[in-house]
Amino acid sequence: MKTISDRLVWSLLAVTSLLGVGIILVSTGRGPGVGGDATVYLSTAQNLLKGTGLGMTEADGAFHFLSYYPPLFPISLTALGLVGMNLVTAARWLNALLYGLLVGLSGIVLGRASRSALTGLLAALALAVSPIAIPPFSWAMSEPLANFLGFLGLACLLWSLERKNGWGFLFVSSVLCGLSIITRYASLPFLAGGALGLLALSGASGKRRVLQAGAYLVVGLVPVGIWEIWDYLHSNSLASRSTAGGALNLVSKLGAFWADLRQALIGWLTPASWLDSILKNGLLQSLLALVLLGGVIIWTVWALRKQAGQNTTGLRRVLVLAGLFFGAYLAFILLTYLFVFPTIDVNQRILLPLHIALIWIVAALAGLTIQNPGFSRRAGVGIGLAAVLLCGWFGVRSALVVQQNYRDGLGYNSVAWQTSPTIAQIDKLPPGTALISNEPTAIIYLTGKTAFTLVEPRAATAETAFTRYGDGDLGNDRPQQVFKENGAALVMFNSALTDFQALYGDRAAERLQILVGGLKVGYTGQDGSIYYYPKPGQ
Numbered sequence: 001m002k003t004i005s006d007r008l009v010w011s012l013l014a015v016t017s018l019l020g021v022g023i024i025l026v027s028t029g030r031g032p033g034v035g036g037d038a039t040v041y042l043s044t045a046q047n048l049l050k051g052t053g054l055g056m057t058e059a060d061g062a063f064h065f066l067s068y069y070p071p072l073f074p075i076s077l078t079a080l081g082l083v084g085m086n087l088v089t090a091a092r093w094l095n096a097l098l099y100g101l102l103v104g105l106s107g108i109v110l111g112r113a114s115r116s117a118l119t120g121l122l123a124a125l126a127l128a129v130s131p132i133a134i135p136p137f138s139w140a141m142s143e144p145l146a147n148f149l150g151f152l153g154l155a156c157l158l159w160s161l162e163r164k165n166g167w168g169f170l171f172v173s174s175v176l177c178g179l180s181i182i183t184r185y186a187s188l189p190f191l192a193g194g195a196l197g198l199l200a201l202s203g204a205s206g207k208r209r210v211l212q213a214g215a216y217l218v219v220g221l222v223p224v225g226i227w228e229i230w231d232y233l234h235s236n237s238l239a240s241r242s243t244a245g246g247a248l249n250l251v252s253k254l255g256a257f258w259a260d261l262r263q264a265l266i267g268w269l270t271p272a273s274w275l276d277s278i279l280k281n282g283l284l285q286s287l288l289a290l291v292l293l294g295g296v297i298i299w300t301v302w303a304l305r306k307q308a309g310q311n312t313t314g315l316r317r318v319l320v321l322a323g324l325f326f327g328a329y330l331a332f333i334l335l336t337y338l339f340v341f342p343t344i345d346v347n348q349r350i351l352l353p354l355h356i357a358l359i360w361i362v363a364a365l366a367g368l369t370i371q372n373p374g375f376s377r378r379a380g381v382g383i384g385l386a387a388v389l390l391c392g393w394f395g396v397r398s399a400l401v402v403q404q405n406y407r408d409g410l411g412y413n414s415v416a417w418q419t420s421p422t423i424a425q426i427d428k429l430p431p432g433t434a435l436i437s438n439e440p441t442a443i444i445y446l447t448g449k450t451a452f453t454l455v456e457p458r459a460a461t462a463e464t465a466f467t468r469y470g471d472g473d474l475g476n477d478r479p480q481q482v483f484k485e486n487g488a489a490l491v492m493f494n495s496a497l498t499d500f501q502a503l504y505g506d507r508a509a510e511r512l513q514i515l516v517g518g519l520k521v522g523y524t525g526q527d528g529s530i531y532y533y534p535k536p537g538q
Contacts, residue, residue, distance in 0.1 A: 033139035033410030113314030150190035193325030422528035
């Protein structure tokens with residue numbers, strides 16, 4: 001850091017952080033991606049801004065406090081709204097800035113640990129152009145804030161270990177990890193990984209290490225406890241999901257989990273299209289995923305055994321802490337997948353923290369390998385060249401992703417949704433018309449009108465007898481009752497077929513046909529239809 005070349009590289013790190021900001025701004029040129037969850041966050045922030053409260057007004061007019069989702073992301077949007085920013089614009093800029101900061105943070109952590117500004121720069125560049133990280137940061141979701149807080153918390157823990165009296169950094173680390181949890185519940189492994197890191201890396205005695213880890217957990221859980229108490233007092237519920245009954249299909253769920261996980265792992269290095277073509281074979285996918293994981297594990301064991309010098313202490317700390325977090329997060333996702341209802345999707349968005357952690361791990365391994373006395377200078381040049389090629393490969397893939405996002409838009413801000421004929425027709429309905437839809441959040445975001453949710457596609461079990469909408473169990477289906485008795489409009493977008501396939505499989509089209517059969521058609525367009533329950537004699 002003292003030489004001119006090092007100062008130049010650190011300057012390039014700042015440029016790389018700005019590059020990350022710019023990439024997200026271009027990717028969200030038509031607005032950040034908005035879907036169901038994002039609509040909840042934005043609506044909650046808007047209601048909080050208006051003084052209504054931390055929650056949403058439902059189609060029946062009742063106000064429901066936020067319970068299913070943690071609160072920090074909508075609260076952050078509200079804070080930006082207080083200074084006059086449009087909430088959608090605020091989400092876009094917040095995520096872009098967080099991405100730039102996370103890129104810079106990764107570079108600083110790896111640069112300091114390796115005492116090589118170039119190592120930090122390459123790690124930061126790999127993240128800045130990552131085709132896995134860019135999409136989640138392009139949506140108005142909680143992942144950007146949660147991941148930034150969590151990794152900043154881990155960084156503070158590393159910095160506390162560098163100091164004899166690092167209690168300040170340790171306290172901040174614990175608080176940041178706790179804040180990450182009340183941004184996204186799946187961030188719990190950040191706190192757990194930090195506690196495990198203290199047990200493994202602290203220079204204190206065994207008993208003192210346990211006390212440190214225990215205090216770290218307690219402090220980190222304080223924000224969670226405060227939120228859960230508030231949540232329970234206002235909604236009489238805790239957490240966001242319920243436990244699934246038993247594990248009767250444990251083996252099949254493990255198989256499904258691995259199938260999704262292996263595709264995600266391979267997708268870190270290959271385009272998604274390859275998984276449907278040259279890498280379609282499941283056995284080949286499993287082999288490649290195991291080679292990837294096994295290679296990193298073997299490399300890690302070798303690096304930790306071969307390196308014990310003072311100059312590598314920082315890198316070994318990064319490697320151990322990131323590795324412990326990687327394991328904790330993977331175990332958490334697996335347990336959640338097996339035992340929590342509804343079952344989570346194992347995709348690139350969910351596994352984003354693992355991807356970022358792996359960048360830290362590989363960068364630390366590369367630094368340790370280069371500093372190994374038994375390795376020649378040529379080996380170091382080879383590793384550097386491999387890193388540059390990886391960044392280039394990531395960059396090519398990301399350019400295509402960003403180009404598509406900029407051209408087509410994301411979620412409800414996409415061209416397709418913004419020009420939806422069915423949405424335009426909803427705006428023409430008489431004021432006060434009650435709405436029911438398979439896409440209620442799209443209606444809320446694009447028209448400002450609330451809509452009941454079509455219950456059946458989200459049910460845990462399929463209907464055994466098919467009936468048209470309005471002729472089912474009205475006592476246990478409030479929207480269906482409103483449809484039949486109050487003249488509500490049933491807005492069915494074309495996505496309904498996909499919704500029903502999750503429940504009925506090959507019979508989805510049949511179920512959908514019977515559901516709307518005999519109903520009065522009020523409108524039919526290229527992306528949806530509007531139905532009414534026929535009055536007697538019609």
